[in-house]
Amino acid sequence: MAEHPAYPVGLRLTGRRVVVLGGGQVAQRRLPALIAAGADILLVSPEVTPSVQAMADAGEITWRRRPYEEGDLTDAWYALIATGDVDANTRASAEAERRRVWCVRSDDADEATAWTPATGHSEGVTVAVLTTDARGRDPRHTAAIRDAVVEGLRDGTLVAPHHRTRTPGVALVGGGPGDPDLITVRGRRLLAEADVVIADRLGPRDLLAELPPHVEVIDAAKIPYGRFMAQEAINNALIEHAKQGKSVVRLKGGDPYVFGRGMEELQALAEVGIPCTVVPGISSSISVPSAVGIPVTHRGVAHEFTVVSGHVAPDDERSLVDWPSLARLTGTLVILMGVDKIGRIAETLVAHGKPADTPVALVQEGTTAAQRRVDATLATVAETVRTEDVKPPAVIVIGEVVKVGPLVTAPSE
Template structure:
């Protein structure tokens, strides 16, 4: 009746020690019967979850409130950074964009206040001034606030406007970079934005203002002369005018083009066209925002088989 831990033979042992791990003052001990390898695997999963924020374990001790502008990536919840997910798990208030990883909001504890800052094209939206005021108000109340944005906070995300509004009130904020849809969405559809011997540069442009609009800050004539890849965000409804402008300034009408709708999400689809045919293709295929537009020879350089985004053998749809 001697208790004996057998490291060489778990079945022959009469006692078993837990697999233990530590993170930020938390000790995790796991026992799974007579299977030490499973114990270690479960321990590792729990410790990793504590570190990346996927397992929320808020401390009851006093902590310093914070404001964080978090880039949530292109939409797939697995593509948020580890730091962004950890801060999200520690938040009291989350002000979330429509294009952020909204599935993560379902994992938040019941006490977390979620404010919808959706900006739907030609639909409902929360004015930028109202977003700024909400950040300031909750920060001054001593709450931990996360501004959850799609992509990266400083890539067409108005993150600097929010940081400036906070700074004007004496409130510091942390900026957590995110994976921009300008590179991640083409990649998820099997399109490299650069490729050896094809494109040595890529340019990211906002397409929310048409080329003939006096508010446009884009030099479309110069862009038409570039030989690299052109990536356009927020340009689905203006793509006809954009294509016309590029062609008028010398771009080959047969330049290949791809539109990737709902990139990295379950509903992702890719629609291919050329500069000359894209306007009609968008109408015929009913392409809707959000969609990333890629223009250039890299569009035809993808693998023969569409990229498997989820690692389960199921490729995305291709229009």
């Protein structure tokens, strides 16, 4: 008999009986989606994996601790047959045929009445792949197609137009430490859908080149009114474009709430009733040290790490940092925006008890092609910054973790 392609359909299983035979790895992989679909799940198996046991213990499924028996598929709408007993699978498949229950068989797709597609999800869309040729039952082939489509939807390289009215608003997107591959999936998708992008100097600049020509890009570092009024000008630009009904992305370096003034921008938007979505980003405080082989915590070395802004010196009356307390900590100290103040910071830490030979690493342009690492101690760091010409942006790591890992000077591929 000639082979016909499978007919794709989405099953609405909420409250409907689904029978799963077998409690091994196949069931472990398939059960979460069935649970998420709201199915009334009966699992029949003498033994199950620990993860399946946890689902049963949590009441997400009903487990009958025995082998398959004739009649187990009574009142079922859908069945997954995945035991290690070929004879039991055959008998269960025959029962499914008699009872007109759509049935998937993990051991013999040719004897099944249904196939499980390779599925993936992206922002309310489910992608399900079944190929129609001889490779239709090759899970690696269908999974590869699924992955390509889902990745394209998530990173914005595959953008389907929205035939619906979009709600205007602003997304504060943390772009990560600089490497464009380190922005979150959600952040990249919102960037691909934006009408206007207001970008920080420290955001992942390479991503701007991928934007369509119609997208307006505003360089936040060059907004009028001068340095003092820069933040107010950014707030005004966000409000102005959002009020025009545009989708606005505020692309920031690192995370919006880690020394990023994200809350100031959100508050300004909230005051005029503009909706705002905050998308967290990977903070340079942990990602940049990691990029050069420094763990901010390591078993037996550091039980805590503290992130501090170094944009004002310890003796500046504007400083909110308790430097004497930091000097007494035994963990890792990560300083952002502190290159030009590191000399006074080091002196203060030593004056309050931090050993002068405490290791220090300065990581300039972390995670980018220009990344470099310079090592020193608290006693030598000020002179090292001068002689090595270390420039911002740079992340400064202070503590014994600096000596833990292998020396890495270039971003990993």
